Amino acid sequence: MATPPGPDPEDLTARARIRDAALRHFGDDGFEKATIRGIARTAGVSPGLVRHHFGSKQALREACDEHLMKMIRRLNDQVRADTTLSDVSYVGAARAAMAPYQLYLARSLADGSAASIFDEMTRICEEWIAGADAGRPDPPDVPAKIRAAVFTAMALGIPVLAPHISRAMGVDMFSPEGDLLLSRALVDLYSHPLMTPEDAARARAGLDRLAGARPPGRRTEENSP
Amino acid sequence: MATPPGPDPEDLTARARIRDAALRHFGDDGFEKATIRGIARTAGVSPGLVRHHFGSKQALREACDEHLMKMIRRLNDQVRADTTLSDVSYVGAARAAMAPYQLYLARSLADGSAASIFDEMTRICEEWIAGADAGRPDPPDVPAKIRAAVFTAMALGIPVLAPHISRAMGVDMFSPEGDLLLSRALVDLYSHPLMTPEDAARARAGLDRLAGARPPGRRTEENSP
DNA sequence: ACGAAGGCTATACACATGTATAGCCTGCTG
DNA sequence: CAGCAGGCTATACATGTGTATAGCCTTCGT
Numbered sequence: 001m002a003t004p005p006g007p008d009p010e011d012l013t014a015r016a017r018i019r020d021a022a023l024r025h026f027g028d029d030g031f032e033k034a035t036i037r038g039i040a041r042t043a044g045v046s047p048g049l050v051r052h053h054f055g056s057k058q059a060l061r062e063a064c065d066e067h068l069m070k071m072i073r074r075l076n077d078q079v080r081a082d083t084t085l086s087d088v089s090y091v092g093a094a095r096a097a098m099a100p101y102q103l104y105l106a107r108s109l110a111d112g113s114a115a116s117i118f119d120e121m122t123r124i125c126e127e128w129i130a131g132a133d134a135g136r137p138d139p140p141d142v143p144a145k146i147r148a149a150v151f152t153a154m155a156l157g158i159p160v161l162a163p164h165i166s167r168a169m170g171v172d173m174f175s176p177e178g179d180l181l182l183s184r185a186l187v188d189l190y191s192h193p194l195m196t197p198e199d200a201a202r203a204r205a206g207l208d209r210l211a212g213a214r215p216p217g218r219r220t221e222e223n224s225p
Numbered sequence: 226m227a228t229p230p231g232p233d234p235e236d237l238t239a240r241a242r243i244r245d246a247a248l249r250h251f252g253d254d255g256f257e258k259a260t261i262r263g264i265a266r267t268a269g270v271s272p273g274l275v276r277h278h279f280g281s282k283q284a285l286r287e288a289c290d291e292h293l294m295k296m297i298r299r300l301n302d303q304v305r306a307d308t309t310l311s312d313v314s315y316v317g318a319a320r321a322a323m324a325p326y327q328l329y330l331a332r333s334l335a336d337g338s339a340a341s342i343f344d345e346m347t348r349i350c351e352e353w354i355a356g357a358d359a360g361r362p363d364p365p366d367v368p369a370k371i372r373a374a375v376f377t378a379m380a381l382g383i384p385v386l387a388p389h390i391s392r393a394m395g396v397d398m399f400s401p402e403g404d405l406l407l408s409r410a411l412v413d414l415y416s417h418p419l420m421t422p423e424d425a426a427r428a429r430a431g432l433d434r435l436a437g438a439r440p441p442g443r444r445t446e447e448n449s450p
Numbered sequence: 451a452c453g454a455a456g457g458c459t460a461t462a463c464a465c466a467t468g469t470a471t472a473g474c475c476t477g478c479t480g
Numbered sequence: 481c482a483g484c485a486g487g488c489t490a491t492a493c494a495t496g497t498g499t500a501t502a503g504c505c506t507t508c509g510t
Contacts, residue, residue, distance in 0.1 A: 014487075030336065032257035035467065046489045047468095053487090057468065110335035110385055111255065118389040136417075142410045149393030150383065150410045157382015158375065160335055164343040168374030183432055185367045185375045191425035192361075193418045200416035207408055239457075260497065271459045272498095278457090282498065 015053050017043040023064050027103030031061060031111065065108065068101055069117055076124060099174065106160040121156070122149045141204070158182070240278050242268040248289050252328030256286060256336065290333065293326055294342055301349060324399065331385040346381070347374045366429070383407070 021043035025034040036057055040047040054060040075097060098105075108114035126148035133140060140147065158165065162173045171178040195203065246268035250259040261282055265272040279285040300322060323330075333339035351373035358365060365372065383390065387398045396403040420428065 030257070032255070036469090037467080048470095048490075049488055051469070052489095107335070109389070110332070112388045115389065115392065118386070119393070122389075122393055140413055142406065142413055146394050146406060147410045147413060149390050150407065151414055153386040153390050154379040154382045154414075156386060157379045160385055161343070161378040161381060163337045164334070164340065164347075165374050165378050167340065168344070168347055169371050180432060180436055181367065181371060182375060184429070185372045187420065187425050187428045187432070188365055188367055188372060189376060189379075190419040191422060194415040195412065197416060200412050203412045204409070207405060207412070211405055261499090262497080270457095273460075273500095274458055276499070277459095 014043065014045055014049065018045060018050055018053060018060075019063055019067055022060050023067075023101060023104050026061065026064060027101070027105075027107060030107055031057075036060075061113070064104065065114055065117065068105060068108075068114075069120065071097070071101070072117065072120065102159050102162075102174070106156075106162065109156055110160050118152065118156070122152045125149075125152050125155075239268065239270050239274060243270060243275055243278060243285075244288055244292060247285050248293070248326060248329045251286065251289060252326070252330075252332060255332055261285075286338075289329065290339055290342065293330060293333075293339075294345065296322070296326070297342065297345060327384050327387075327399070331381075331387065334381055335385050343377065343381070347377045350374075350377050350380075 018039065021039045022034070025039045025042065028034075029038075036050050037047045039060075040050050043050075050060065054063055105114065105117065109118060122145070126144050129144045129148050129151070133144060158173075165182065166173040166178060169178055169181055171181065173179065173182055243264065246264045247259070250264045250267065253259075254263075261275050262272045264285075265275050268275075275285065279288055330339065330342065334343060347370070351369050354369045354373050354376070358369060383398075390407065391398040391403060394403055394406055396406065398404065398407055
């Protein structure tokens with residue numbers, strides 16, 4: 001635990017307070033609805049200071065993205081550097097450190113920005129998938145990077161659509177109980193393939209047929225639901 | 226093919242044109258950034274007429290939600306009513322009918338609204354899951370509804386994060402080629418369980434231990450990415 | 451043919467917000 | 481002590497937007 005997730009140097013400064021307030025406002029209200037005045041109010045500074053430090057609202061957002069990215073990379077490096085990968089307390093600490101930024105991350109991803117963050121996550125996921133491909137009988141017919149991107153999108157769909165999941169579960173997804181329920185649901189889903197090998201073969205055949213049949217035109221197999 | 230997906234009665238009217246334009250603007254730019262003036266321009270009417278027909282921007286949005294919901298239900302009913310469920314042309318037609326609304330749906334879901342649409346999809350998915358539960362040796366330890374909600378969120382993560390997936394793939398996700406690639410990636414992911422039964426059992430044990438150990442407090446097992 | 455009803459437009463208003471500018475105050479440096 | 485650099489504030493400005501109002505024009509019933 002070299003750098004316990006928490007106050008960096010450079011924290012406590014007004015600039016950092018503004019950035020944190022922006023992270024929260026952007027996360028709670030979205031970039032458009034959030035106002036510089038509101039952010040300044042939360043940070044305990046004047047609206048003018050926000051401009052003084054960041055130049056514009058868009059630049060403030062980019063500073064937030066950069067900060068988040070730095071934090072994600074640091075957490076990933078920490079977990080990766082640790083030889084005892086299964087140490088739950090570390091994962092817990094990492095998740096706790098991420099908690100305040102999840103809302104921002106979700107919104108940021110949803111509106112198409114935060115591209116570098118998504119790409120970084122895809123990269124991490126790709127390494128993981130590439131490892132799994134090694135011990136696998138059938139050769140995948142889709143590049144690992146693409147499968148990684150699709151799975152990353154699906155995984156991120158959970159925090160992005162958190163309000164809906166929480167509503168369905170009856171408890172806040174981010175509460176301890178909700179988190180437990182969600183984890184159990186995921187374990188169940190992850191450990192049961194949704195398609196049998198026969199289904200998959202049939203689907204692949206159908207896709208091949210479509211690919212050869214009609215280069216231009218709308219296709220027809222299941223995927224988006 | 227009783228009602229070929231396309232022009233309802235009541236279409237071609239200015240009201241319908243405004244609604245369609247709003248669907249597109251909300252989808253392309255988001256609810257906040259979209260403007261009544263821009264919507265009116267696209268619909269070929271004056272901004273005042275929008276208010277005349279819908280009263281307010283928020284009411285216009287609700288009308289869009291209602292329309293989308295009606296369309297989803299109709300499509301679901303059609304597919305369900307058709308005895309030849311595997312008829313690809315039908316699924317294709319359904320997807321083609323949904324295409325113009327996917328962007329709107331994605332944004333609408335992402336900002337927490339469109340709750341009834343998510344719930345409806347969860348309900349549909351739940352029926353599907355309940356059917357799969359029947360022929361399954363191990364009893365699930367999480368209610369079907371919750372698993373359905375989680376899976377729905379993951380599935381919807383794909384259209385919601387479409388720009389990122391398209392970027393990773395190198396082709397537009399909604400183009401024929403991109404669609405094919407995405408379908409293949411999904412078939413591969415769906416037909417390979419991400420956890421072995423042993424992994425699952427170990428994870429469940431860990432979750433049980435956590436559940437009993439610390440009722441309050443942050444938990445620690447894998448789930449969010 | 452006449453008149454009213456309603457789809458439809460043009461204009462104006464109120465307001466919130468991002469942005470720019472001028473200046474204050476504190477702390478450091480020579 | 482003088483002065484000055486930079487964090488910080490207060491105020492003003494320009495603009496885009498949702499909303500409200502008054503009136504035109506087409507259509508349809510009588």
